[in-house]
Amino acid sequence: MNLKQALEERRAFKHFDKEHSLAEEEIQELFSAVQLAPTAFNIQHCRFVLVTDPELRQKLRAVAWNQAQVTDSSLLVILCGDIKAWEKDPIRYWRNSSPEYQEIVLPSIDAYYRGRDQVQRDEVMRSCGMAAQTLMLTAKSMDLGSCPMVGFDFDAVGKLINLPDDHVVAMMVAVGKTTAPANPRGGFLPLDEVLIRNHF
Ligand SMILES: Cc1cc2nc3c(=O)[nH]c(=O)nc-3n(C[C@H](O)[C@H](O)[C@H](O)COP(=O)(O)O)c2cc1C
Numbered sequence: 001m002n003l004k005q006a007l008e009e010r011r012a013f014k015h016f017d018k019e020h021s022l023a024e025e026e027i028q029e030l031f032s033a034v035q036l037a038p039t040a041f042n043i044q045h046c047r048f049v050l051v052t053d054p055e056l057r058q059k060l061r062a063v064a065w066n067q068a069q070v071t072d073s074s075l076l077v078i079l080c081g082d083i084k085a086w087e088k089d090p091i092r093y094w095r096n097s098s099p100e101y102q103e104i105v106l107p108s109i110d111a112y113y114r115g116r117d118q119v120q121r122d123e124v125m126r127s128c129g130m131a132a133q134t135l136m137l138t139a140k141s142m143d144l145g146s147c148p149m150v151g152f153d154f155d156a157v158g159k160l161i162n163l164p165d166d167h168v169v170a171m172m173v174a175v176g177k178t179t180a181p182a183n184p185r186g187g188f189l190p191l192d193e194v195l196i197r198n199h200f
Contacts, residue, residue, distance in 0.1 A: 011182030073174035081124025128170030
C-alpha cells in the first residue's frame with residue numbers, strides 16, 4: 001500500500017472484532033515503525049502503554065465514555081510522555097554520534113528545556129501526535145483499522161495505569177480488525193481557509 005492510499009483509507013473506526021488478536025511479531029512491526037517518528041533533539045520521550053489485561057480494559061472503558069473501542073480492539077495503546085526525559089541521561093539519545101557533536105547537542109537540549117515547563121509538556125503532545133499518526137498509518141498498511149481517542153477522563157486513566165508524576169497522558173489509539181465501515185466523513189473546510197500564505 002502506498003502512503004497516499006494509507007492516508008486516504010485511515011479513518012476513525014469504532015467497531016472492532018473482539019476475537020481478533022495481534023501476534024507479537026505484528027506488535028514489534030508496528031512499534032518499530034512508530035520509533036521512526038521524529039522527536040525534537042531525538043529525546044524519544046513517548047511511552048506506549050499496551051493494555052492487555054481485560055479487566056483493566058473494562059475499567060478504562062468505564063472512564064472513557066463507555067467507548068467500545070477500548071475493550072474490543074486488538075491493541076489498546078495509551079500514548080504517554082516523560083516530560084523530564086530531556087534531563088535523564090540524555091547522552092543515550094546521541095550515543096552513535098561523535099564526542100564533538102555530543103558536546104554541542106547535550107548543552108543545547110538542556111538550554112532548550114530547563115525551566116520551561118510548558119515547552120516540556122507541549123513537546124510530549126507534539127511527539128505523541130506524530131507517533132499516533134505513524135502508528136495509525138502503519139496499522140493501515142498492515143490491513144488494520146484504528147481509532148485515535150481523547151474521549152476519556154485523563155486523571156482517572158493516569159491513576160489506572162500508575163502514571164509516574166513526571167509523565168503525562170496524551171491520547172489513546174485503538175488498533176484492530178474492523179467490523180464496520182467508519183462514519184461518513186464530516187466534511188473538509190475549504191483549503192483557502194486553512195492554508196495561510198505568509199501571514200494571517
Ligand atoms: C486527538 C483525537 C481524539 C479523538 N477522540 C476520539 C474519541 O474519543 N472517540 C472517537 O470515536 N473518535 C475520536 N477521534 C476521531 C475523530 O472524530 C476523527 O478523527 C475525525 O472525525 C475525522 O475522521 P477520520 O479520522 O475518520 O478521518 C479523535 C481524533 C483525534 C485526532
